[in-house]
Structure formats: structure tokens, C-alpha cells
Amino acid sequence: MMSDKKKKLTRRDMLRLGLSAGAVVGLGATVVSKSATKTVWQIDPDKCVQCGKCATDCVLELSAVKCVHAYAVCGYCELCGGYHRPDATKTDTAAESQLCPTSALERTFIEDPYYQYSVKEELCIGCAKCVKGCDAFGNGSLFLQVRHDRCVNCNECSIARVCPSDAFKRVPIEEPYLLKGKA
Template identity: 65%
Template sequence: MSDRKQDKKPNRREFIQKGMRLTLGASLAGVAGFAALKVSADDYVWQLDPFKCVYCGRCADYCVVTPSAVKCVHAYELCGYCDLCGGYLKPDANARSTAAENQLCPTAAIKRKFVEDPYFEYEIDEDLCIGCAKCVEGCTSFGNGSLHLQVRHDLCVNCNECSIARVCPADAFERVPASSPYKIKGDFSQETESSNPA
């Protein structure tokens, strides 16, 4: 009978091991709970609504990331592929050429490629883009608005309170679901929703 009592009585080593397992389990549960909270907090990201944007240039100046996490993107299906592109050429350009003095973009982030007479294709080098919106303003003023700004989520740090959103005069920055983080022009269902708010 005394042997049975000794079998049931845990020794010190087993007691410490069980205690460590319980502590580890509780720690892992806490980390998992914290991770679950982080995932739910990250379900929304900042994005700029291109249908509200007024091309003020504050995206380049106020983003905490340098250069800005806001970049110009091109909705190719809306583009006219014009020789005289208002987003590429300055309004008072001397010629319709790729010379620096004729380009509207201060960092030469827009690349112009000849397709066939009179068509050109315009691509954005996002590494050079600073989010100043000069090309977007030109494209909207003299073209069909195929150039627009978007927050690039591989660059954005998703601040709790976006510093650009605080100073945006058009309230164009908003939290959107991370599952659909971009508001691209050319997606006409979004344009309809933005122009006809419920």
C-alpha cells in the first residue's frame, strides 16, 4: 500500500515539468490571442479614393514614408494613348518630346513609349514617383483621368492615424477592407458607388 502512495505522489521533477508546460501553454495562448487582435486590427488599410482626390500634392509632403507610399498608377483601359498627353507634357511644352524641359513630372517617373503613329504608351516608374499628383492633375485637366493616385500597401506602414488623411482637403483618404485595398479608376462599379452615395 505504501508503494501505491509513492506511485501517485508526483516527484519534484514531474511537478516542475508540468508547471513549465502549463506556463508555456498559457504564454502561447496569450500570443495567439494578441495575434488574433492584430489581425482584426489590420483588417482595414488606408486608401485614397481617386474619385474624391483634388491633386493637392500633400501626399508627397505629409506621408511618414520617404518618398511617399502614395504612387501614381495608370488605368490603361481609360487612356487615350495620346501624343499630346496632359499628364506627361507641361502645358507650355516647347515640343512633344521626352526632353526633360517638356516633362510635367519633376522626377521623370513617367516613361513614354512609342506604339504607332500617333499613339504612345505611358508607364509609371513607381520607384521614382513621389506622389506629387502633378501628372494626375494634368491628365484630369486635359485628358480622361487615367492617371490617379493610390496608397501602395507594400510601402505603407498603415499608421493608426494617417498623417496624409489628417491634412487631405477632400477627405479622400479612408479605411478600406484589406481584402479589397485598391480603388482603381476604370472599375466602373466603384465609380458608380462613389458618385452616387447611398
């Protein structure tokens, strides 16, 4: 049996309670949302196995994942494992000698016999072929990174969902890139 002292809730009380609850829920959602945007997706280059899924599973038309180059690690080789197909018969720039399916890796003559390799981001699809080639046959100076000028920072990254090596992780927005060897 209910106590007589207990007040019945009026319609006004209900409205006040509802508004308060709404405010609390709204504030909570804002806090959660703010803390979520303080991190961004990034690839740990030490875990990446160059499976090629970054090219096929990003929600964007052209993947937000791009190849980047640690120039200090590069050997500036004439025959580059990241640039040339392993069975290439010539160390030239012919399309049939190149490993990249979109010719996104550009080579520039420095001095005999050294060449500089740079990534044309607008052509790079993040397939990691060059990364795997450089890792297997060179110094391992190429690696993949999520470019934050392109990434839409989905709550559930569609590449992370299929990444076979759990290389995708959230990192603080203040340090959004993981450099090779320092991740």
C-alpha cells in the same frame, strides 16, 4: 456598516482577480488590434483633388502613395496632359517638356501617333501633378493609390490628417485598391 457575512479579500484573491482582469484586457486589446489590421488606408480617386500633399506628408522618406494608370481609359495621345507641361512647345521627351518633377512617367512609342505611358514607381513621389494634368487636359486615366508593399499602415495616417478632400479612407484588406470610376 459592512455585513459580517462579507468576506475580506485575501492577497491570493487579489492576485487571482488581477490576473483575470489582465487576461480580459489583453484579449480585448488583441481583438481590437486584429480588427484594426483588417483594414488598410486607401485613396478614393473620385474624391482626390491632387493637392500634392501625398508627396510631402507621408511618414516614409519616399511616399507610399504612387501614381497608377488605367490603361483602358488612356487615349495614348502624342500630346499628353499628364506627361507634358501645358505650355510645352514640343511634344517630345525633353525634361523641360515634362510635367513630372522626377521623370517618373515614361513614354513608349506604340505606332504613329500613339504612345503608351507607364509609371516608374521607384521614382514616383506621389505629387499628383500628372494626375491633375491628365484630369484637366486628357482622359483622366492616371490616379493615386496607396501602395501596400510600401505603406506601414499607421493608425493615424499623416497624409489622411492633412487631406483637404477626405479622400483617404480605410478599406478592407481583401480589397485594398480603389480603381478609378469604381470607388
